[in-house]
Amino acid sequence: xxxxxxxxxxxxxxxxxxxxxxxxxxxxxxxxxxxxxxxxxxxxxxxxxxxxxxxxxxxxxxxxxxxxxxxxxxxxxxxxxxxxxxxxxxxxxxxxxxxxxxxxxxxxxxxxxxxxxxxxxxxxxxxxxxxxxxxxxxxxxxxxxxxxxxxxxxxxxxxxxxxxxxxxxxxxxxxxxxxxxxxxxxxxxxxxxxxxxxxxxxxxxxxxxxxxxxxxxxxxxxxxxxxxxxxxxxxxxxxxxxxxxxxxxxxxxxxxxxxxxxxxxxxxxxxxxxxxxxxxxxxxxxxxxxxxxxxxxxxxxxxxxxxxxxxxxxxxxxxxxxxxxxxxxxxxxxxxxxxxxxxxxxxxxxxxxxxxxxxxxxxxxxxxxxxxxxxxxxxxxxxxxxxxxxxxxxxxxxxxxxxxxxxxxxxxxxxxxxxxxxxxxxxxxxxxxxxxxxxxxxxxxxxxxxxxxxxxxxxx
Amino acid sequence: xxxxxxxxxxxxxxxxxxxxxxxxxxxxxxxxxxxxxxxxxxxxxxxxxxxxxxxxxxxxxxxxxxxxxxxxxxxxxxxxxxxxxxxxxxxxxxxxxxxxxxxxxxxxxxxxxxxxxxxxxxxxxxxxxxxxxxxxxxxxxxxxxxxxxxxxxxxxxxxxxxxxxxxxxxxxxxxxxxxxxxxxxxxxxxxxxxxxxxxxxxxxxxxxxxxx
Numbered sequence: 285x286x287x288x289x290x291x292x293x294x295x296x297x298x299x300x301x302x303x304x305x306x307x308x309x310x311x312x313x314x315x316x317x318x319x320x321x322x323x324x325x326x327x328x329x330x331x332x333x334x335x336x337x338x339x340x341x342x343x344x345x346x347x348x349x350x351x352x353x354x355x356x357x358x359x360x361x362x363x364x365x366x367x368x369x370x371x372x373x374x375x376x377x378x379x380x381x382x383x384x385x386x387x388x389x390x391x392x393x394x395x396x397x398x399x400x401x402x403x404x405x406x407x408x409x410x411x412x413x414x415x416x417x418x419x420x421x422x423x424x425x426x427x428x429x430x431x432x433x434x435x436x437x438x439x440x441x442x443x444x445x446x447x448x449x450x451x452x453x454x455x456x457x458x459x460x461x462x463x464x465x466x467x468x469x470x471x472x473x474x475x476x477x478x479x480x481x482x483x484x485x486x487x488x489x490x491x492x493x494x495x496x497x498x499x500x501x502x503x504x505x506x507x508x509x510x511x512x513x514x515x516x517x518x519x520x521x522x523x524x525x526x527x528x529x530x531x532x533x534x535x536x537x538x539x540x541x542x543x544x545x546x547x548x549x550x551x552x553x554x555x556x557x558x559x560x561x562x563x564x565x566x567x568x569x570x571x572x573x574x575x576x577x578x579x580x581x582x583x584x585x586x587x588x589x590x591x592x593x594x595x596x597x598x599x600x601x602x603x604x605x606x607x608x609x610x611x612x613x614x615x616x617x618x619x620x621x622x623x624x625x626x627x628x629x630x631x632x633x634x635x636x637x638x639x640x641x642x643x644x645x646x647x648x649x650x651x652x653x654x655x656x657x658x659x660x661x662x663x664x665x666x667x668x669x670x671x672x673x674x675x676x677x678x679x680x681x682x683x684x685x686x687x688x689x690x691x692x693x694x695x696x697x698x699x700x701x702x703x704x705x706x707x708x709x710x711x712x713x714x715x716x717x718x719x720x721x722x723x724x725x726x727x728x729x730x731x732x733x734x735x736x737x738x739x740x741x742x743x744x
Numbered sequence: 745x746x747x748x749x750x751x752x753x754x755x756x757x758x759x760x761x762x763x764x765x766x767x768x769x770x771x772x773x774x775x776x777x778x779x780x781x782x783x784x785x786x787x788x789x790x791x792x793x794x795x796x797x798x799x800x801x802x803x804x805x806x807x808x809x810x811x812x813x814x815x816x817x818x819x820x821x822x823x824x825x826x827x828x829x830x831x832x833x834x835x836x837x838x839x840x841x842x843x844x845x846x847x848x849x850x851x852x853x854x855x856x857x858x859x860x861x862x863x864x865x866x867x868x869x870x871x872x873x874x875x876x877x878x879x880x881x882x883x884x885x886x887x888x889x890x891x892x893x894x895x896x897x898x899x900x901x902x903x904x905x906x907x908x909x910x911x912x913x914x915x916x917x918x919x920x921x922x923x924x925x926x927x928x929x930x931x932x933x934x935x936x937x938x939x940x941x942x943x944x945x946x947x948x949x950x951x952x953x954x955x956x
Contacts, residue, residue: 525791528891529903632787637779670908677902683779683787687908694915701919705926708841715846723848 323367325358332371333358335384348392360442374403374440397433398424404434414494419655426654430460446493452477457487467620471541474620485512499619500535500549500612501651502560509536523630533679535612537619538642539629544618546642550607550662550679552596552650561605562651563658569599570650574660583661584648586672592648593675609679611635611642636683643667643684747945750860752817758808759941765801766917769794773914795888802881808873819858821873823866834863845930855946876916883910 325333335341336356343351361367372378390396405412415421415434423431437456438446452474458465468474468487476484490508491499499505510516520527538546552561563569577592578584584592597604613619635642646662666672667685679685751759772794775785785793812818824830836852845851853862861869886893886906900906931937932947940946 523788525788525795526888526890528889532891632791633779636776636787639780673901673904673908677904678898680902680904680907682776682907686777687911690908690911690915693912694918697915697919698922701922704923708926712846719846719848 323362325362326370329371332356332378333361344390346390346392346396350393352390352393352396356441363444364441365443365445366440369407373406374400394429394433397435400435401433411494414492418494418496419498420496422654423656432456432460446488447482452486455487457491461487461616464616464620467617471620471622472624473622498651498656499616500649500657501655506531506536533610535610535619537613537622538611540623540625541613541618541621542623542627542629544613544621545645546611547614547645547647548643548664548667548679549610549612550646550648550676551610552605552648553608554602555604555606558608560649560651561600562655563653565653568653569596570652570658570660573599574648578660583646583663584666585663586666586669586675589648589662589666589672590675606678607648607675609676614645633683635681638683638686640681640684643681746948748856748948749944750855750857750946751941751944752811752857753944754807754811755817756941756944758804758811761804762801762808765797765804766921768797769801770914770918770921772797777911798881798884798888802885805877805881817858820860821866821870823870824863830863834867837862837864841930851932854948872920876913876920879909880913880917883907883913 333356336354337358339355341354343353343355345351401412412434420431424433434440436459452469453465455465465487469478473484477486489512490505517527517531520530524530537544553559554561573592573595574584577588577595579588593605593607634640644664646664646667647659648662649657649659652658666676667679667681668688670687670689772785772790775782775790776787776794779787812821824833833852840849840852851862855861883906886897886900887903887910890897890903897903897906900909928937928941929935931940936947
């Protein structure tokens with residue numbers, strides 16, 4: 285019995301030892317794997333970083349006289365999204381032999397950044413394609429020296445996950461759109477973003493990251509509002525008559541940025557698809573035709589607007605252009621002053637009353653070839669003119685853009701119609717003596733006739 | 745004095761619903777269009793009431809249309825087909841309202857349940873009921889939900905055109921209402937026509953003796 289017990293104990297010890305050994309081996313293997321996942325610089329990259337991670341590396345002076353830092357922090361690079369990318373993946377022209385020894389002239393920092401635009405395409409095909417369709421890329425193409433290239437928004441050597449923007453002021457858009465970002469920081473979305481984090485939108489959530497279009501063109505970013513505020517349509521339908529039309533003709537900030545100034549935007553759209561017409565590349569139609577039509581100077585009056593449309597349609601090959609009115613706020617800054625919904629405008633009189641402030645400013649808009657809106661002022665009287673019917677067929681607001689001539693017609697008809705009964709009644713009163721005389725004569729005749737008839741009856 | 749039954753019950757119901765409805769529509773329309781002049785109702789309430797009453801009147805229109813379409817009473821709207829007689833009758837009626845009535849002459853038209861309208865009324869009510877009212881209701885329906893009916897609105901030239909037509913019809917109806925209110929006092933007595941529309945019976949005096 286004792287022998288059996290001691291053998292059993294020995295077996296257990298062996299099993300425990302074997303298990304421990306197995307665990308040790310597994311731990312060692314896992315440790316090795318974990319160690320292998322940690323990013324590290326390759327041999328070639330180490331060679332690059334030997335100089336570029338040095339605190340003493342001198343900045344490069346461009347021909348434009350700017351200073352470009354050549355310092356790349358290895359630790360920041362290894363913590364970035366590009367940690368697995370080798371230096372030469374992007375800097376493929378860096379010659380191992382001459383690099384650092386022969387001075388390569390650099391025109392300007394901007395020029396250098398532009399030269400790397402296509403490099404990003406190698407890995408980020410979709411994002412670059414989207415960017416190339418954006419207002420930013422169009423501006424770059426048009427020669428802007430301020431519109432952002434890839435590396436203006438993304439520091440390629442330190443770029444971490446773009447979704448991590450902490451604090452929000454680190455968002456690259458704030459570099460150029462400073463005033464708008466300031467407004468955003470104080471509005472309902474900005475405050476929510478700081479308080480609750482990612483549940484509230486930051487720039488790219490509404491404007492997209494790369495395919496950025498001018499927000500005041502086309503349908504704007506309304507659909508992006510609905511992406512989060514899914515019940516917005518249903519909630520408006522409960523209390524807002526003709527809510528579909530309101531959504532179509534009014535941008536969200538018009539009511540949800542209660543302190544903003546509003547205006548009427550008459551957009552040039554094609555009559556078939558209702559798409560905003562964009563200026564053809566190299567054909568500056570808008571400026572030329574508005575200048576030609578604007579004989580009085582200043583804003584376009586009714587005749588000038590009509591003349592502009594006529595001339596525009598002569599040149600328009602793809603279908604007829606019409607004007608589609610829309611209410612919007614006057615600037616991007618004001619569009620980012622959104623308030624909590626309790627403060628949103630619900631008083632219909634803000635718009636539906638003669639002299640309403642949004643109708644005191646009217647602009648004509650077309651999309652420019654670079655994707656930015658081209659605008660020209662229009663006289664506000666156009667909105668209340670009967671003869672502007674042809675130009676403004678698609679825009680009407682009860683009360684504020686009511687046609688004045690119809691008001692005069694109403695008064696005229698009421699006065700005219702009232703004159704008839706008043707005159708008729710007056711004549712009727714004037715004829716009272718004649719009427720009474722006639723009726724008396726009739727009564728007398730009837731009485732005589734009755735007497736004669738009675739006498740004849742008696743004779744019979 | 746004899747009594748003629750000239751307004752059947754369905755017609756009287758239709759008429760008074762129409763009367764109350766049109767007065768409400770005119771009142772709310774004025775409020776909607778002229779918020780700057782007075783504010784008896786807020787804009788939204790005026791629009792909602794205007795919309796609901798509009799639908800009631802559209803349904804009411806079909807009550808009227810169905811009644812006359814499917815009964816022999818349609819004869820009240822049928823004009824005289826002999827042009828010469830039609831013009832003679834019309835001229836006689838114009839002479840009465842323009843001169844004879846001042847002398848206390850008898851109205852040349854004697855209403856019956858099958859011929860209750862004089863030639864001028866037939867012409868006027870045909871225009872009102874078969875042209876003006878459908879245009880009014882049609883344009884109102886389009887404006888009730890511009891987005892839903894956007895294709896039709898575009899077909900007619902856009903929301904500005906449709907609204908202008910609606911307002912023009914509003915002006916026509918305001919004018920019509922004023923004339924109607926005066927003309928209904930030109931019966932044998934000032935209240936005879938109104939009583940008739942309430943009771944269905946119109947008193948025939950033979951001459952306008954009671955209304956000097």
